[in-house]
Amino acid sequence: MVSLPKDFSFTRLMIMIPGINKNKEATMIKTLDCLAPGETGVVTKVQGSGSVKRRIVDMGIVGETRIQVQKLAPLGDPMEIKVKNFNLSLRKSEAALIEVRTQ
Amino acid sequence: MSARNLTVALAGNPNSGKTTIFNNITGARQHVGNYPGVTVERREGFRRYQGKELLLVDLPGTYSLTAHSLDELVARNVIVNEKPDIIVNILDASNLERNLYLAVQLLELERPVVLALNMTDVAEQRGLKINDEALSRKMGISVVRMVGNRNRGTDELLETVVVAAAANEHAPFRLDYGQDIEAQITQITEALASVTEVKYPLRWLAIKLLENDQDAKTLMSQVVGGTRILNLVEKARTELAVIFNDELELVIAEIRYRFVGEIYRQVVPANNDLGKTTSDKIDDILTHRVLGLPIFFGIMWLLFNIVFTVGAYPQDWLDQGVGLIGTLLGDFLPDGELKSLLVDGIIGGVGSVIVFLPNILLLFLGIALLEDTGYMARAAFVIDRVMRAVGLHGKSFIPLLLGFGCSVPAIMGTRSLENPRDRMVTILVAPLMSCSARLPVYTLLTAAFFSMEMAGTVLFSVYAVGIVLAILMALIFRKFLFPGEAEAFVMEMPSYHLPTLRSIVTHMWERSILYLKKAGTLILVASILVWFATNYPANVEYSVDYDQEKTQVEESFNAQVAEQVFLPLQIEKLEDNEELGALVGDIAAINEAKDEDGEDLDDAVKTEQLDQLAQANNTLYPFALQYYEFEQKKQEQTDSLDKQQAGEKLAQSYAGQLGKTMEPIIRPLGFDWKIGVGLVSAMAAKEVLVSTLGTIYSVGEVDEEDPTSLQDALAADPAFNPLVAYCLMIFTLIYSPCLAALAVLRRETNSWKWTAFSFCYSTVLAWIVTLVVYQVGTLLL
Numbered sequence: 001m002v003s004l005p006k007d008f009s010f011t012r013l014m015i016m017i018p019g020i021n022k023n024k025e026a027t028m029i030k031t032l033d034c035l036a037p038g039e040t041g042v043v044t045k046v047q048g049s050g051s052v053k054r055r056i057v058d059m060g061i062v063g064e065t066r067i068q069v070q071k072l073a074p075l076g077d078p079m080e081i082k083v084k085n086f087n088l089s090l091r092k093s094e095a096a097l098i099e100v101r102t103q
Numbered sequence: 104m105s106a107r108n109l110t111v112a113l114a115g116n117p118n119s120g121k122t123t124i125f126n127n128i129t130g131a132r133q134h135v136g137n138y139p140g141v142t143v144e145r146r147e148g149f150r151r152y153q154g155k156e157l158l159l160v161d162l163p164g165t166y167s168l169t170a171h172s173l174d175e176l177v178a179r180n181v182i183v184n185e186k187p188d189i190i191v192n193i194l195d196a197s198n199l200e201r202n203l204y205l206a207v208q209l210l211e212l213e214r215p216v217v218l219a220l221n222m223t224d225v226a227e228q229r230g231l232k233i234n235d236e237a238l239s240r241k242m243g244i245s246v247v248r249m250v251g252n253r254n255r256g257t258d259e260l261l262e263t264v265v266v267a268a269a270a271n272e273h274a275p276f277r278l279d280y281g282q283d284i285e286a287q288i289t290q291i292t293e294a295l296a297s298v299t300e301v302k303y304p305l306r307w308l309a310i311k312l313l314e315n316d317q318d319a320k321t322l323m324s325q326v327v328g329g330t331r332i333l334n335l336v337e338k339a340r341t342e343l344a345v346i347f348n349d350e351l352e353l354v355i356a357e358i359r360y361r362f363v364g365e366i367y368r369q370v371v372p373a374n375n376d377l378g379k380t381t382s383d384k385i386d387d388i389l390t391h392r393v394l395g396l397p398i399f400f401g402i403m404w405l406l407f408n409i410v411f412t413v414g415a416y417p418q419d420w421l422d423q424g425v426g427l428i429g430t431l432l433g434d435f436l437p438d439g440e441l442k443s444l445l446v447d448g449i450i451g452g453v454g455s456v457i458v459f460l461p462n463i464l465l466l467f468l469g470i471a472l473l474e475d476t477g478y479m480a481r482a483a484f485v486i487d488r489v490m491r492a493v494g495l496h497g498k499s500f501i502p503l504l505l506g507f508g509c510s511v512p513a514i515m516g517t518r519s520l521e522n523p524r525d526r527m528v529t530i531l532v533a534p535l536m537s538c539s540a541r542l543p544v545y546t547l548l549t550a551a552f553f554s555m556e557m558a559g560t561v562l563f564s565v566y567a568v569g570i571v572l573a574i575l576m577a578l579i580f581r582k583f584l585f586p587g588e589a590e591a592f593v594m595e596m597p598s599y600h601l602p603t604l605r606s607i608v609t610h611m612w613e614r615s616i617l618y619l620k621k622a623g624t625l626i627l628v629a630s631i632l633v634w635f636a637t638n639y640p641a642n643v644e645y646s647v648d649y650d651q652e653k654t655q656v657e658e659s660f661n662a663q664v665a666e667q668v669f670l671p672l673q674i675e676k677l678e679d680n681e682e683l684g685a686l687v688g689d690i691a692a693i694n695e696a697k698d699e700d701g702e703d704l705d706d707a708v709k710t711e712q713l714d715q716l717a718q719a720n721n722t723l724y725p726f727a728l729q730y731y732e733f734e735q736k737k738q739e740q741t742d743s744l745d746k747q748q749a750g751e752k753l754a755q756s757y758a759g760q761l762g763k764t765m766e767p768i769i770r771p772l773g774f775d776w777k778i779g780v781g782l783v784s785a786m787a788a789k790e791v792l793v794s795t796l797g798t799i800y801s802v803g804e805v806d807e808e809d810p811t812s813l814q815d816a817l818a819a820d821p822a823f824n825p826l827v828a829y830c831l832m833i834f835t836l837i838y839s840p841c842l843a844a845l846a847v848l849r850r851e852t853n854s855w856k857w858t859a860f861s862f863c864y865s866t867v868l869a870w871i872v873t874l875v876v877y878q879v880g881t882l883l884l
Contacts, residue, residue: 040377049350051171055591058167060201062357068377070386074395075488078497078592080386082377085231086198087596089484091491094593 028102032095040068041100048097060084109268110158115193116202117164118597120221120251125161127257143177152261168208170318182212188268190216196226203363210276213304217267218246238370252603280358283346287339298328312336314352382598390481399485406469410462417461463615466512471610475602493574494581496525506536510844524585528577534840535573537566540789544835551814552828565832633787636758643755649748660737668730686727773827773877788841826880830873837869
């Protein structure tokens with residue numbers, strides 16, 4: 001019996017089936033680390049557990065929060081984002097915990 | 104609260120300007136200490152206002168009040184245990200929404216709160232129009248507008264505080280968590296009411312328990328009836344988990360943010376909260392994808408240079424000043440134990456600490472500037488990738504860089520690391536960055552045993568070994584000593600702003616005084632110990648009767664002079680013939696004259712001047728010259744005897760005995776007892792190794808810049824060869840940080856255990872690495 005990965009989401013799976021979203025605007029769900037500088041996303045879910053997640057949430061990154069990626073550090077990591085009128089930097093591994101939808 | 108005295112706690116996000124406001128209110132009437140048992144600063148101050156005496160407590164800046172960090176725990180415990188009359192929540196108006204998240208948590212602690220809307224100038228500049236009346240209404244508490252770094256709004260704040268305290272009402276604030284959660288909260292609150300001994304607000308505690316707050320749970324497990332409550336909470340959490348399909352702790356946090364978001368939208372008209380600010384424009388350059396790193400290194404280079412190169416000047420003056428005091432005392436006091444203790448032991452030892460003060464001041468000036476302007480966060484941002492690869496954090500870079508100058512400021516610089524694990528690893532690894540005190544040791548040994556061409560490579564290899572070991576140890580420590588999930592890098596990048604002169608100077612001053620106090624006391628004790636160990640036992644059996652030898656030299660001089668100078672001139676002593684005395688003085692002056700650089704004059708120049716003198720006084724000159732030469736010879740012989748005596752004394756002192764006892768342990772490293780003594784005394788300060796070796800090898804005082812005499816003595820010693828010299832360098836690099844560094848380590852970690860650990864691990868590591876180098880070296884060569 002195959003067990004599903006912890007962060008499995010049917011919505012994610014459905015989007016991958018071509019044609020399924022014909023009637024709605026194409027809604028992409030990605031994780032924050034996949035966004036490029038300048039792109040904006042709205043948080044759908046914060047994954048993970050423990051103090052990293054807590055810290056992310058304490059900073060105000062919760063469902064329906066708008067995030068814009070400002071830039072990447074010179075060496076490619078960490079990334080700087082803008083959220084709720086302030087700037088936050090976080091490692092890509094941490095950004096990977098944040099699911100966002102882009103329009 | 105008495106009618107006259109009020110306790111006011113200041114709480115707020117980091118970078119909200121809390122401390123500036125604190126300083127505005129209390130001015131000089133403040134002091135810094137530590138909360139008992141932890142390295143969290145407690146800053147308190149006083150202010151008289153309208154006949155009342157206000158005690159202000161500046162709580163650590165926090166984003167939340169969970170049990171996940173020490174700062175947060177300390178902040179909330181102060182509020183719960185000390186029950187301040189008023190909590191002033193300083194809010195950064197330019198990112199109000201996030202700041203309100205803490206505000207609601209403070210209100211849930213059910214103490215009177217006043218909101219201080221700070222940085223309103225920045226908010227206005229960004230087009231954020233905050234309706235503070237609406238805010239006040241919705242939160243149920245007073246709101247005061249302020250601009251902390253222009254000292255605006257301070258009086259209004261104090262007025263509001265006093266009024267609010269007098270009214271002694273706190274709007275019963277209640278954040279509705281929704282039906283399901285509220286039901287559970289009610290149940291748990293009721294259950295808690297029957298448990299005595301609980302001094303927390305019940306509703307708050309119930310919420311915390313639902314949030315799985317570790318501190319709250321521990322509390323419950325320790326009170327009577329607590330287990331029942333914990334079981335109740337577990338049941339509640341399981342039920343709620345099913346409903347919400349997510350960790351309850353995060354659901355609650357989300358609900359709080361939703362609540363706060365609602366208030367925010369009603370209080371601030373819609374505007375682009377993702378707009379580009381002035382700080383962003385500055386960052387376009389400073390953290391530019393390509394320019395960012397060079398700019399970063401440039402700034403680091405500047406910091407390093409200011410601290411160590413510019414600092415070298417006042418450091419020199421202090422050094423001379425201390426030396427002067429030593430000499431004055433030396434002349435003033437009669438010879439003996441007390442004088443030796445004071446001059447050699449105390450002034451020597453403590454002086455070495457005071458001498459660091461300019462560097463420390465400059466260091467903290469630099470760091471305060473970087474922190475207060477906001478650049479520090481950018482620095483960590485830019486270099487984090489590199490640091491992470493070696494198991495460290497972006498903020499570890501500056502402390503480690505400073506370690507190349509001196510471990511003391513390096514260890515003190517780790518304060519910028521919030522996360523205790525990253526901080527400890529950085530502290531433990533910092534001394535491996537070869538400090539500048541070790542340089543004299545390297546230069547001496549390299550010059551004595553390696554050719555000029557090799558010297559550069561040898562030196563570089565020592566530094567490289569240090570860096571490689573630091574990386575290795577960082578990885579090992581991180582993995583085994585401080586394991587666990589990687590700490591979050593998630594870090595706010597505060598807006599750039601111009602710091603106030605006062606805050607910078609305060610930062611600089613406080614930290615420096617602490618350094619003086621703590622390092623100073625330990626060094627004082629240690630200096631006395633080292634002095635004692637190297638000077639006692641005092642009654643040493645010498646191989647030669649030095650006193651007798653010296654008398655003989657004196658007598659021989661007298662005899663020679665009497666025969667060759669006095670007899671022909673028919674005088675009995677030098678004073679009898681003034682001209683002769685003057686001539687001798689002149690000859691001495693010419694021979695010892697130094698030019699403006701402090702170098703000896705050219706021989707040619709000297710000869711010319713002497714010839715002139717000879718021609719002017721051709722009868723007396725030959726005799727004066729003779730006298731001078733005899734005197735010089737006597738001086739040399741006496742000096743040489745003195746040095747030999749000192750060498751023997753040291754050899755038989757406790758330190759020397761310790762060295763001899765140590766010998767078997769350090770033999771496998773190629774070291775003998777003399778090196779052992781040097782290593783022991785170098786514990787006080789690394790550069791002492793050179794002067795101790797000087798004494799042991801009986802060459803007297805060693806000039807660091809020109810240690811030829813010691814070089815020759817070492818090269819002549821059969822126990823020393825290039826391999827041993829290299830091993831000694833490696834050992835000096837790795838083994839225990841000097842006493843000043845240990846003292847500061849103790850202070851910064853607040854733990855003898857880690858101080859001892861640092862000493863032990865580094866010494867053992869030094870032993871192992873040197874052993875390998877020596878044994879492999881002997882095999883290969």
